[in-house]
Amino acid sequence: MKRDNPLDSDETTHTQAPLAQRSIVLRWLLHDMFYIAMLVLALIGVVFRLPVSYWVILIPVFGAITIAEGWSHFAGKNERLGLLYRVGLNWCALLLAIYLLSNDGVQGVMNANASSLAMMILLALGTFVAGVQARVWQICAVGSLLFLVVPALGWLDQSPLLLAAATCVIVALGGLGWWISQRGEADPQSTAPAASAKSV
Numbered sequence: 001m002k003r004d005n006p007l008d009s010d011e012t013t014h015t016q017a018p019l020a021q022r023s024i025v026l027r028w029l030l031h032d033m034f035y036i037a038m039l040v041l042a043l044i045g046v047v048f049r050l051p052v053s054y055w056v057i058l059i060p061v062f063g064a065i066t067i068a069e070g071w072s073h074f075a076g077k078n079e080r081l082g083l084l085y086r087v088g089l090n091w092c093a094l095l096l097a098i099y100l101l102s103n104d105g106v107q108g109v110m111n112a113n114a115s116s117l118a119m120m121i122l123l124a125l126g127t128f129v130a131g132v133q134a135r136v137w138q139i140c141a142v143g144s145l146l147f148l149v150v151p152a153l154g155w156l157d158q159s160p161l162l163l164a165a166a167t168c169v170i171v172a173l174g175g176l177g178w179w180i181s182q183r184g185e186a187d188p189q190s191t192a193p194a195a196s197a198k199s200v
Contacts, residue, residue: 034065035138036171042146043167046120052102055119062127063091070134086133094126120150
């Protein structure tokens, strides 16, 4: 009977650990990539003071993500059609509000900074309401973060680099929370075979 070399098992565990960590990060990025994209796209629009056309393009993107992520939370044709109507009306109302803000009369009163912040507030409100309608708490969290970004832009306005760093910290904290929750779910499964092996 051939005995396993303990050195070989140590080497395999050392090589498997970085691979497992990489797969956890990759799984998190794949799982939450749409929510991260929503946050980053909104922050890009505010930081670079992009024109109204950018926000108009962003609205259907956010609407499509909301419907795609909320689709599985509704069973049956009628419920899913209701989701389409509610989310569609929500984002259409937001488009109308953006159109009114971009009107020449309103633009004569508001400067570029105020207009950009107003777009962000509207997007935050629309995202939060869409998350509630789609029953997706992650989209509600994105809307809440966008709300928090608006007052922060007052003192981060002169430092886009600091704003980008703050965004990276928020994304990293979200990834850490997801990793901890995944690890908590995996621990009972890993301890169960060990306990059964001891009992044998």
